[in-house]
Amino acid sequence: MAVEMFEFTATVVGIFISFCMYTTLYGKPNPIRSWAEYSYLAAGTGVSVVIGLWYIWNTAIVNIQAGDLILIASLILGVMMLFRVYPKYNYVSRLPIAFSVGVQLALSLRTIIFTNFLRQINATIVKLWTGVPMEFLYRFTIAVSVITILSFFLYTMEITGPLLYSSKIGEYLMYLGFGAIFAQTFMGRLGLFVGYMENITTPAWKQPYTVVAAIICLIAAIIFDKTGLGEKLSAG
Amino acid sequence: MSAFFKSRSTQLTILVISFLLVFIPYFINIPGLDWFSTKLMTIAAVTNAFTIGIAVYSQYKRSGRFIMERRKGWIYHIYLVLLMIFMIFNGIVFGQHTGGYDWLLKAVVTPLSSVIYGILAFYMASAGARAFRARSPQAALLLIAGLIVLLYQAPLTGSVFPGIEPAATYLTNTFGMSVARMFSISVCIGAIVLGVRMLTGKEVAFLGFGEE
Amino acid sequence: MSEEGFDLFKWMATYDKRWIYVFLFIVVIGPLIRPLGMPISVSGLTKDYYDNINSLTEGDIVFDSWNMEFSGYMELKPGVLATHKIFIEKGVKLCIAFGHFEGVALPPVVFKELKSYMDQYDYKEFEDYIIIGYVIPNEAAVAALAQDFHGVVRVDWKGQPIAGTFLDEIEDAGDFALINDYTTGLATTFQIRHMVLTYGTPMAVNSIGVSVPGHLANLDAGLITSLLSSTRGGAELEYLIGQPGPGLKSMDAFTFGHYMLIVFIIIGNIGHYGWSRRAAHRDRTGIQ
């Protein structure tokens, strides 16, 4: 029963606090929204600290205990990093930052040229005619689009002559692409919203709580707005 | 000693050496260096994880200022600091899979994480409704492509009018994909050039480097 | 034009945007409470993903990366559950890692949904799947893990040593049969760079809608082997494996949400041409 109570209270509070947050859509400040926002900020930061410590423990301490002594350096550098918050000695943090930036830069530079440049070019260079008209249409369109869109993004020269035509075509094709991408982005955001609504309406016992929470929060948002209390009591 | 830490050339040297130690073994086979560079990566990963401490401290400091100066909403900052301390204390002392920490994770963090991003669906909808207008040739193309793909994405349309799938797939897999590919190519070069600028000491001022 | 007609156009151009919000709530919650069970079609992309996952055999070890916050899970849930059902049924072994700290909240939620399925196939923690926790917070961590798995990970998310389990077979990222990624875009790029590019391990991605265009380019470039897009893809996968779940249930809401936007776009265009364009005060600045 204790476990059920735990689940039940967490679920109901979760539903209520969600609709407190949804009152953002009303467009006016109110205290229940501020409460939700600060709760998230506090609890979210709390979780990230605990998990961050967990990561440091398991990746550094556990491995050091197992004999990987070189990792002691990570703890020393990490502690040096913390000096950043202390203005008088914040220069101490510059060494770990330099080290960490150097490593991350190397990791990104050594691979990005393959994944983002060479592989993308290679994938564009394909036999256009494979005997399937639809395939031809796809491959031809991709080749034309990539080349013309790239020519739209040239900045160190005046766009004249054939480049002008190419960049103009590129711009139009890009907007066709944007239309498709906008739709996909909308699908993603809608999927998230629908998924969450599915989560708070399944199983069926959650439905009354969801509907009641929605109504209470909407009424609260209207009251806070009309009475002017929202502006006064919210976090600003 | 402090002069050593403060010296710009020390910082740049460390930046360049750590870069080379990880960059070179990927291209040139030097026995032993690969092992060492893997260790450097783990060290860098752990070092980075400490930045969370900086984040918490800045949050705490900011809230402290609100509370001390009694700025608007200061009471929320007291709540924030107390809840944050409670959460961290519980998570460390009683573990992550039980008690108040677990409850707050389920009741506050997970639902609000969904709501915050889910709200974007509403803004996307209102932006679409407001701005999908055929005001110029470009906007007209955006509108046409957007409508076709939106129609296809509604699952019912695809099953009632199978003809819409090839049209929508064509738009996403050719034009949409090309935009992504172009972007990928240009961002990649931008990132590498930025790397060069950092390694040659042109941009490091942003990292708080330099003599004092 | 009549006086009433003029007013209607004006309303179409200037109505309070919050009506869109109200309608979106209604068209989404309504069908979830009373599902209609409308038909859907299955895209080629999802069929490829299904074939990709289905080609695994018993005992294959998959790096199952949950690169999502809880919000991402809400969008990807149908795909996550359906894909894991295939894994469980096939007896594939999973090494589960999180790419976001909120990931720690996910296993109890996911495995609760899969419980009956796991009992049916006798699928157990430590024998069949191991959760190694939040081990990929940044690019350096991904690269180190890819090169020297046991040098980075020695314990699971509850602190139990992983030595002596099926993970003994893993030395580097090349030993995984597949990387299966559910992503909101966190460590995925890093995994592509350091696991796929460097070790040639195939990678299937279950992506949120926002990142789909980028992943289509990666799919075409052969950097990932298959792609399942958003909730819609998950629902299609549920349909393919014959196990209706949250995805198919939410497809009615999905359909109505899209139609609603289309209706509002049409209303907006009529309003624009019927009223705003003639008033044209907004466009006078010369800025689009």
Next chain:
Amino acid sequence: MVEPLFEIPGLFAGRTVGFLLIILIFVLTIYYMSQKKLQYVRRVPALDAIEDAVGRSTEMGKPVICSYGLGGFSYWTIAGLSILGYVAKLCAETDTRLIVPTGGSHDSYIVREAAVDLVRNAYTTAGKAEMFNEEDMPFLSGEQYAYTPAYIGMLVRDKPGTTIMTGSHWSEAMNIAEMSNAVGAITITAGCYTSSMAALACASDYIMLGEEQPAAGAYLSKNPSQLASIRVQDIYKFIAVGMMILGLIAINAGSEIINRLISS
């Protein structure tokens, strides 16, 4: 993958061309940075849009809000800061109030210091140092979704005539752009990833697409390393287009030479 075209002993097979291309970027960047003569970058239309919008705010007597993104030090942030410097100059010259929300991520407070200096300099250069008010550059929060509502709160309270969002704005960009539009401000944004560009192209009055922003930043700052960056990017776009065209011709004529070269 196809058979590599060539191998260089000592270098890993399949990574040679990538390695050489990176080295070439190093060489070109250093070369262009060290040139006395500034590289030419064309003026992008975004700058006219910014000028018009700031001008309109001045006429209406409304403030301008200009943010430079919430990332730490990045490709986009540097460009965003250059544009912020320009907007500050325009505002200082026309006595328009400029509000700059700062913060948004754990790294953002480092950038903030640079931004404050930049805006202060712009006011000093225009001879209006007394007009600079650091209170108008508040640090909103170190967290993205605490920054966002605070930004929105600002839009609602201060009712700007223009909102300019540069640098790297992520998913919060839509919230801000929509709200900015709701308060009647001209909204100028910069997209720094594909789906954000598409969404912002709808939500804003003017959008700087992808690299238009760094190009604008380089044009305004006349900073040799930013200009060199745009130059090298253009050269590599030519290389990419050249490889694609040659490759397409070759492969359709039956030769995989370019694919083999890329795979070397």
